Amino acid sequence: MRVLGESDVLFILAAVRWTLLLSVIAFLGGAIGGLFVALARTGEITPLRYVAMGYIKIFQGTPLLMQLFLAFFVPGIFGFNVDPWGAAALGLSLHASAFLGEIWRGSIETVPRGQWEAATSLGFRYWAKMALVIVPQAVRIAVAPTIGFLVQLIKGTSLASIIGFVELTRAGQIINNATFRPFTIFGLVALVYFVICWPLSAYSRRIERKLAVAGR
Amino acid sequence: MTTSDETAPIPHALGDVVITMRQVNKWYGSFHVLRDIDLSVRRGERIVICGPSGSGKSTLIRCLNQLEAHQSGDITVDGVALVPGLAGIESVRREIGMVFQRFNLFPHLTALENCTLAPMKVRGLSRAEAEAAARTYLERVHIPEQAGKYPVQLSGGQQQRVAIARSLCMNPKIMLFDEPTSALDPEMVNEVLDVMIELALSGMTMLVVTHEMGFARRVADRVVFMDQGEIVEQAPPAAFFGEPRNERTQRFLGQILPAGRSGATAG
Numbered sequence: 001m002r003v004l005g006e007s008d009v010l011f012i013l014a015a016v017r018w019t020l021l022l023s024v025i026a027f028l029g030g031a032i033g034g035l036f037v038a039l040a041r042t043g044e045i046t047p048l049r050y051v052a053m054g055y056i057k058i059f060q061g062t063p064l065l066m067q068l069f070l071a072f073f074v075p076g077i078f079g080f081n082v083d084p085w086g087a088a089a090l091g092l093s094l095h096a097s098a099f100l101g102e103i104w105r106g107s108i109e110t111v112p113r114g115q116w117e118a119a120t121s122l123g124f125r126y127w128a129k130m131a132l133v134i135v136p137q138a139v140r141i142a143v144a145p146t147i148g149f150l151v152q153l154i155k156g157t158s159l160a161s162i163i164g165f166v167e168l169t170r171a172g173q174i175i176n177n178a179t180f181r182p183f184t185i186f187g188l189v190a191l192v193y194f195v196i197c198w199p200l201s202a203y204s205r206r207i208e209r210k211l212a213v214a215g216r
Numbered sequence: 217m218t219t220s221d222e223t224a225p226i227p228h229a230l231g232d233v234v235i236t237m238r239q240v241n242k243w244y245g246s247f248h249v250l251r252d253i254d255l256s257v258r259r260g261e262r263i264v265i266c267g268p269s270g271s272g273k274s275t276l277i278r279c280l281n282q283l284e285a286h287q288s289g290d291i292t293v294d295g296v297a298l299v300p301g302l303a304g305i306e307s308v309r310r311e312i313g314m315v316f317q318r319f320n321l322f323p324h325l326t327a328l329e330n331c332t333l334a335p336m337k338v339r340g341l342s343r344a345e346a347e348a349a350a351r352t353y354l355e356r357v358h359i360p361e362q363a364g365k366y367p368v369q370l371s372g373g374q375q376q377r378v379a380i381a382r383s384l385c386m387n388p389k390i391m392l393f394d395e396p397t398s399a400l401d402p403e404m405v406n407e408v409l410d411v412m413i414e415l416a417l418s419g420m421t422m423l424v425v426t427h428e429m430g431f432a433r434r435v436a437d438r439v440v441f442m443d444q445g446e447i448v449e450q451a452p453p454a455a456f457f458g459e460p461r462n463e464r465t466q467r468f469l470g471q472i473l474p475a476g477r478s479g480a481t482a483g
Contacts, residue, residue: 118320118379121281122334122386123310132337136324 004179009188015171016192022167023154025089030096030153037101039130042108052101059098065159067091072163088160092153099149107142108134140211147204151197158193168192230437231259234390234421235280240289242275249275250286251445259389262422264432264453267442268468273425276442277392280423281312294389310338313383317395319375321367327354327378328363331385339386346385353381357411373404377411384415391415393424427472433457441465 040052059067071091075082082090111134119133161170172189176182235257242250249272257263265273278284280293285300292298296308321330331350335341341349354360357377359370367375376396383391393412397405409431416422416435426432432439432453439456441449441464449462457473460466 112320114316114318114320115322117283118314118316118322120283121309121312121314122382123306123338124334125306128337132333133322137322140324 002179004175004181004184008175008179008185012168012171012175012185012188013192015166015168016196018165018167019154019157019169020196022088022092022157022160022165023150026092026096026153026157027150029089029093030100033093033097034100034104037097038104038108041101041105056098056102059095060102064091064095064156065162067095068159068163084160084163084165087163088157088165092156092160095156096149096153099152100146103145103149104138104142107138107145110141111137144204144208144211147200147207151200151204154197154200155193228260228419230261233257234259234294235423236290236292237276237279238290240276240279240286240291242272242279242284242286249445250279253289253447255440255447255450257390257421257423259421260419261437262416262420262435263424263438263440264436265423265425265440265442266427266429266432266468266472267448271442272445273442274394277314277394277423277425280390280392281309281314283314306338310334310386311389313380313386313388313391315376315379315383315391315393315396317399319367319372319379319399321375321379321382323367326364326366327359327370327381330367330378331382334382335385349385350381353384354378356384356414357381358407371404372400373407376400376404376408380408380411380415390421390423393422393426395425395427397426397428429457429473441468443468 037052040048068091072087119129158169168189172185176185233256237253237255240250240253267273275284279286282298282305328350332346335346354363357380359374359377397408413435436453438450439453440447443464449465
């Protein structure tokens, strides 16, 4: 056992970049996947709608940790070797796709039917209708819950430590194993998460309040 | 009073047949919403469709631009046979303007942008062309000064007039109105009806679902009465209000027209 030093604290703080990078990748992957899920779920192609629904149900009904385990171990069965990085990015992206897909489906469905009908009667095709009429209205509704989910996702990246990905939480564990100062170390780790997440939560709350006022 | 009783219907010439419905049927599940509908409309003709709620009148006009698909029978609009899943239905739709009960303006766009969006993105007009046309039509519906406002800043009557202008900006051959004044406060009904009368005077082919019998008397070439999914009776307004033949028509008119004044303008 050794004493907790400045370099240990720096090691932990430096690991924040992996937490952030993993969050960004998972969020972007989730945004792309979520867009497909939301469009499939609200679209008129029945089989696609059911596939998207099943996808959402599976990911909402299982723990994120199991999803990460599966993302880590399953590709190996088929002969693909994934490192913790790839597994964490894949697992979290798939996870985020389901949740963002569901959030955005809800937002799209909040846009009144009359908006679809007006756009349809003016001769817009599906994609133009979506891009010019439906999405601009759905986005306003989606922003707050999307940021809310982003906060969940950032905190969720801590589970990637269990499949051996060295991010903020894992860095804390490593230092703690060497110095055994759990209160200080995990207090610091928690504080870092808070500093990242709290402003996002506050921002999302502000947007929600603004929308509530505009909606009056 | 929207339109005075004394005014005779506006005379005008009719062109060739532009809409034909033959033996059209539609069901919502087991509910038979349209039964053997036969209707033909000539260019420049103004048709008012009335009937009790649930009689299928909105569904009928929504089949004409295929917002609703029919299940049997033939519908031909401007030479195009409408079949479910018709590829290129958009090119039929853009020739048919539609005005809704709840206006359905795009809330994220100004009145002017509501009017220019489809001409630019569907017809491919330049912004300058689309805006010039939009301003002309906003003028025609008497609200050029509201061009920069968002729908939420406009009254119901103003919103509905923007909605009419938005449809007109597509230069439609036919205009459909689905109870355009039923969601309005009473004091705003006339400003919308006046715009519709002016539109009728310009020779537009119009199918109007409404209970505004004064409008029907003044503007309609034909009044169509529907009940339980059928067209029960159709006749020019004078005959329709003066001597309705069917017992169901008589009962309906008895309910919506002021007592003892069957044939007078509805209040």
